[in-house]
Amino acid sequence: MTEPDAPPLSPAALGWSDFFAEQLGPEDAGLSPRRIANVHRARLTALSPGGTVRLVLPPHANTGAYAVGDWVLVDPETEMLRRRLDRHTVLERRIGGTGEPQLAAANVDTLFIVTSCNADFNPARLERYLALANQAGTLPVILLTKADMIGQAGSDDADAGEPGMTAESYMAQAEALQRGLAVAFVNPRADDALAVLAPWCGEGKTVALVGSSGVGKSTLVNSLAGPGMAAPQVTGGIREQDAKGRHTTTARSLHAIEGGGWVIDTPGMRTLHVSDSGFGLDTLFAEITELAPLCKFRDCTHAHEPGCAVQAAIKAGTLDPDRLTRWRKLQSENTANTPVQTGPRGNRVTAPRGRKR
């Protein structure tokens, strides 16, 4: 099943690192690492140093337990899947209040949150994406597109920016969303798009994109992949036989970036929403999280209590009251979406998970 004309890639080029190497034990002798490139209901394809391979699944394997970007160990003779390695980061969603989380992507180093300098720019939605990235253990970077269209005469109203907003004011608003947050302007159609994103790409690095429809994600993926995108050995479809023996072509979800690295582009990534992100919220709203221990009451809701350090900061003008409103909304949403454990002490919200899984 190996593509004969695929260029050989080192495991490091595929994203292999000490984090994964350290998980190998004596019982793994003779097994080879593979990186999941596509997840289908009944089959998994993976990248190996020699090219794309279709993995042989053990009986009753559930492909839903794997995400694009996962590292697994296989028997190199048969490509039989043996086990999955622990994830460095995982982007997932929880639907409703119950059930297993759905996996969107694994081992993503940087999440590009793409928004345009127009009515698409929405702090509350951006904060949701930031919480998601924080929760996943992935570095969030906000990419501002369509700055070139601000105030452009004759352009589509929806794309021309909002009254009174300049490129600089979009940048300032984005930077205020989280301490130390990286924000960059990028025109996905411009020749320098790859250079702008280079600090987060490069050999072995994996990135993914989220954002509303029309903000430029597809155009960015194409720019990142460069002219090699059309070449079958880099990102083209994989020729496979379907159940009826016909040859079918499947688009790969893990695209090589020109100059090194990988971009994950799947329908699941494109429709990722926020839930179950308590850990991410604390990082996102650090200025509020840090004030809470100074409140008089340990369980202060920062709404009406005397001795509330958060309300004091709003009065003093050092905290944006809109941030508190959005924090409260996300907190209650998160609590509603996080499964509760029932036990002798009654309902208890589960503790947020750590970064590693």
Ligand SMILES: Nc1nc2c(ncn2[C@@H]2O[C@H](COP(=O)(O)OP(=O)(O)OP(=O)(O)O)[C@@H](O)[C@H]2O)c(=O)[nH]1
């Ligand atoms: N002038 C200009 N056009 C842009 C910019 N970013 C995106 N566009 C254009 O906006 C349109 C939408 O871009 P897409 O890449 O299809 O957006 P998308 O986010 O992939 O949208 P979905 O596929 O619906 O998720 C395309 O015509 C792009 O060329 C920008 O910064 N400047």
Ligand SMILES: [Zn+2]
């Ligand atoms: Zn308080």
